[in-house]
Amino acid sequence: MPLRAARVGRVGVIGAPVARTAARTAVVAKAVTPGPAPVAKTAVVAAAVTPGRPGRRRRI
Amino acid sequence: MTATSLDELGPVDYLVVEFPAGKSNFTGEMAAELLALVDSGTIRVIDIVILTKDEHGTVEAVELADAGELGELQALEAELAELLAEEDIEHLAAAMEPNSTAGVLIWENLWAAPFASAARRAGGQLIANGRIPIQAIIASIEADEALASVGD
Numbered sequence: 288m289p290l291r292a293a294r295v296g297r298v299g300v301i302g303a304p305v306a307r308t309a310a311r312t313a314v315v316a317k318a319v320t321p322g323p324a325p326v327a328k329t330a331v332v333a334a335a336v337t338p339g340r341p342g343r344r345r346r347i
Numbered sequence: 348m349t350a351t352s353l354d355e356l357g358p359v360d361y362l363v364v365e366f367p368a369g370k371s372n373f374t375g376e377m378a379a380e381l382l383a384l385v386d387s388g389t390i391r392v393i394d395i396v397i398l399t400k401d402e403h404g405t406v407e408a409v410e411l412a413d414a415g416e417l418g419e420l421q422a423l424e425a426e427l428a429e430l431l432a433e434e435d436i437e438h439l440a441a442a443m444e445p446n447s448t449a450g451v452l453i454w455e456n457l458w459a460a461p462f463a464s465a466a467r468r469a470g471g472q473l474i475a476n477g478r479i480p481i482q483a484i485i486a487s488i489e490a491d492e493a494l495a496s497v498g499d
Contacts, residue, residue, distance in 0.1 A: 289409065297434075301361070301435040
């Protein structure tokens with residue numbers, strides 16, 4: 288890798304190999320199944336997190 | 348870096364944006380949006396590296412300065428701190444698919460620095476943080492909707 292010498296031999300800050308974001312949660316598999324276009328889904332999320340809307344129940 | 352400047356440092360984040368082979372469409376829009384965030388004082392870019400992974404999984408890393416014509420990013424390049432070490436780049440590249448190119452961006456959230464400093468001065472310490480993927484929020488909403496429809 289043609290990196291600058293300053294990067295070589297130093298202790299890193301990331302710590303461990305990184306996993307792909309899409310593989311981190313099982314629920315993501317459902318989110319990427321065919322359905323509304325991503326733009327439409329983003330609008331749904333924006334609406335869901337807008338203050339003043341009826342809150343979703345928290346199940347803890 | 349002094350203790351004082353460390354105390355005033357905002358949270359530092361990273362992201363890796365992957366472009367599968369043949370699917371990149373660089374128009375300069377990304378650079379313009381990044382520079383807008385810098386110019387507005389929202390973030391400070393700490394490091395940028397461009398990675399490529401071939402079909403065999405071999406990774407090549409390129410410094411921003413070596414990435415060709417930088418255009419508006421030229422000014423940004425001069426301010427980079429080269430935070431990432433070689434081993435970090437190997438760790439980040441682990442997330443990439445073969446035959447892809449990725450941009451790695453490290454930045455300080457300047458907007459959060461005053462709040463973070465105030466929290467530290469108040470005796471608080473960070474014990475957890477993270478980012479919720481938009482896909483996970485969508486999935487959660489859809490799961491709730493599906494659950495509700497079962498009850499209908």
